[in-house]
Amino acid sequence: MTLSDRLALASGGMALATAGLAVAGVPVPPGLGLALVLGGFAAAALLVLPRYAAQPSAVALDDTMRASATARGGVAWAMALVLTAYYAATYWFPGRLDGLVRLFDPLSHALRGRASDVWFVYGTFYTLAVAAMGVRALVKYRRHPYHRARTLAVMAVQTLLAWALPALLVRLQRPELYFSYTWPLDYDFLFPSSVQMLRDNGTLGLFALVWGVLLLAVVTPVLTYFYGKRWYCAWVCGCGGLAETAGDPYRHLADPSLRAWKIERWTIYSVLVLIVATTALVWLRATTGFGGAVSDALARFYGFGIGAVFSGVVGVGFYPLLGARVWCRFGCPMAAILGIQQRFFSRFRITVNGGACISCGNCTTYCEMGIDVRHYAQRGQNIVRASCVGCGACASVCPRGVLRLENGPGARMGERVGPGAFVPEDALDVLT
Amino acid sequence: MLLVLGNGIAGATAARVARTLRPDAEVAMVSDEHPLPYSRTALMYVFMGRLRAQDTHLYDAAFWTKNRIDRIEGRATRLDVNARTLHLADGRALGYERLVLATGSTPRRLDVPGSDADGVVHLYGLAHLDDIEAALPHANGHAVVVGGGLTGVELGEMLRSRGLSVTFLVREPRLMPRTLSPDESVLAEATIRRHGVDVRTGASVVVVETANGRASGVVLDSGETIPAGLVAVAVGVEPNVALAREAGLAVRRGVVVSDTLETSVADVFAAGDCAEHASGRVDQLWYTARAMGAMAGRGLAGQPTAYAPGVPFNAAAFFDAEWQTTGHVPGDVPDGWTERRWRDDAAGQAFRLVLDGDGRARGVSSFGMRLRHAVCQDWVERGVTLGEVLAGLRRARFDPEFHRVRTDDIALALALADL
Secondary structure: OOHHHHHHHHHHHHHHHHHHHHHOOOOOOHHHHHHHHHHHHHHHHHOOHHHHHHOOOOOOOOOOOOOOOOOOOHHHHHHHHHHHHHHHHHHHOHHHHHHHHHHOHHHHHHHHOOOOOHHHHHHHHHHHHHHHHHHHHHHHOOOOHHHHHHHHHHHHHHHHHHHHHHHHHHHOOOOOOOOOOOOOOOOOOOOHHHHHHHHOOHHHHHHHHHHHHHHHHHHHHHHHHHHOOHHHHOOOOHHHHHHHHOOHHHHHHOOOOHHHHHHHHHHHHHHHHHHHHHHHHHHHHHHHOOOHHHHHHHHHHHHHHHHHHHHHHHOOOOHHHHOOOHHHHHOOHHHHHHHHHHHHOOOEEEEEOOOOOOOOOHHHHOOOOOOOHHHHHOOOOOEOOOOOOOOOHHHHHOOOOOEEEEEOOHHHHOOOOOOOOOOOOOOOOOOO | OEEEEOOOHHHHHHHHHHHHHOOOOOEEEEEOOOOOOEOHHHHHHHHOOOOOHHHHEOOOHHHHHHOOEEEEEOOEEEEEOOOOEEEEOOOOEEEOOEEEEOOOEEEOOOOOOOOOOEOEEOOOOHHHHHHHHHHHHHOOOEEEEEOOOHHHHHHHHHHHHOOOEEEEEEOOOOOOOOOOOHHHHHHHHHHHHHOOEEEEEOOOEEEEEEEOOEEEEEEEOOOOEEEOOEEEEOOOEEEOOHHHHHOOOOEOOOEEEOOOOEOOOOOEEEOHHHEEEOOOOOOOOHHHHHHHHHHHHHHHOOOOOOOOOOOOEEEEEEOOEEEEEEEOOOOOOOOOOEEEEEEEOOOOEEEEEEEOOOOOEEEEEEEOOOEOHHHHHHHHHHOOOHHHHHHOHHHHEOOOOOOOOOHHHHHHHHHHHOO
16 A cells, blocks of 8 residues: 555545544534545545556556455445445434534535535535546546546536535525436426426526426437437536546446346336336326325335435445446436437447457446446447446557547448457357 | 367357357367466456456356357367367367367577576466566566567566566567567657666577576676566467377477468368468467457368458557557568658657558558558558548547547648658
């Protein structure tokens, strides 16, 4: 372990200890406590930079499979434990976090003109993670303009649209609106109660409602047709933003096996069906009064089982053990819709460069969605997969320049390559 | 039984192709190295901690099972071509209808005193990674890499990743003179130096110095001594031919094969590093092994096909700089041929187009940028003119989005130079 690694651990430990003391009820001065917590976590994220900067390779990945934090070692388990505990407390025992929440009062007053609460603390931690780990990603991928651009995009969206703007709206006594999300990821956005709330909030509310519907019905299909689902999942979405920054060190933990792919296809479309059914039923109840018990139970189950447990506790809490895209891959209904569009109605694909693949496995290993990229690359077949979020990692870690993210039909960009054109014919199938 | 001996990329490809062409035949691969075919080119990434050994498997175990390609673990000790039987060390005897020998090669030893000492390591298979790991604690922080080829460069990167200082000894006056253009040699050497490797061209080792049976340094032909507790040797590979020779097959440097990769014995084929074409040609690249494996697989299935790999290509990485070739791009072009060269030292990029005496494109190479294989291959296949290459250079672009586009710079510079 290098000196900067030790310092990073010490900083993170200090932040954690401060937060722990506050939670335990020890009177920590809010200003100092907040500085220690936020500064400590930021320092922990950034102290790895010297090591990244020293690595000569195109992407700094050395020791990923050996380091305790990234190879499911003790550090990873400890982080997963702390993260899941924090999520569980935020969702179900917010009172327990009161000491920590009070540390954030000065910041909350300055920004929102009111006292802090667990969700402000959560949003601030989330934004800090995207920002600090975003800087880390910018250094790690400093030779890769595509990664720099999408990292800056998710940092900006999270900081401005998903943190500062909602806080400002709260300060102005307006509803706390998040313009970077819509239904079905924001699962109750189209529930009757939410729609009513927006309609009761004048022009701003109406704008939010129209924008949310446009985002789903117009912006999504158009942009996905031209660029693939990456425009949202790797450039805009907050879940994707956290995965691409805080979750970047864990992308190799996604399971690339065929079994995982089969499970993924069942679970993600099941969640989509569930939220469509739930939304339909709550509207049925609101308009006809029919089926109240069922719709209430479904909405409660979705909020608890999918919203809290799946996307939060498992989705983020298990980052250091299962990788950062568990929710995006196995659960997110927005990703399911984008994925169907990408698979059948999009110009986006990953092009394989002739026969240059050496089957090394870097692409498959570092695919955060667990796509077996090598399977396609080594048979010279372009990759069109519903789950691909277009992060571009496969293209960057490839040591032979075999992969390229492309929008557009083959005729314009060069010949489309199918199996057999450059590499030995291979009719053997994986998924039948 | 359609049998393949060896499960490197040549053997694994032969087995796959045979299975595709003969859905009902029994197909099996024999190997004493590893139960699952893996990518040798990925060994460096395992050593550097970027991949686990299982990440380098071409396919998982279920793939081979599902496609009914038996994986037999065992060491072949004797081949009886008359009885069509392969004998294994554990006493098993495998009868075959046809056989592919894909026995690969062995790293060449350094032919100098002291080259058997502890701390002298090679790189070919997974087991060599253990050798290098075992030698690390005794290296005293300094390693020497002997041999100026791509494996030498990989060893340099591997050892640098573990914090060793590395001296890279290249016998030739410049890096890979038969393969790289002078421009590419300059850029490759600069890249390697930038990553902290001390490159010495025109340097040969005459003695590996030892202390208590361990390597302690090397003496160069100049008389200079370079202390090093780890000496990594990458001076080429020799085909593994012992089994074939004892079986009575025609063997020169490699197992001699015809155009269809058939050996001197009917129904026995050879592919990859171990094969030598009747013309004397021995190809020992990953890509050629894969192509030969595919052709041998056709022979294995009873459909022998001439090995005609088409437009040759190669690709490699010098630390973070990628290099690609398509077609014929010898280090120095033959008499009568010409070349067009573009180089940007600050960006570490180069482009080269090789034209024959009639002004038709014969090869393209690039350094520090990515070009589209399909487009380059099309130029070479059709033998297009300089003008057509320059006009279509944009179509060859394969760098990731948002990268600085150089194809227009190159086209402009080469067009101006040609006025």
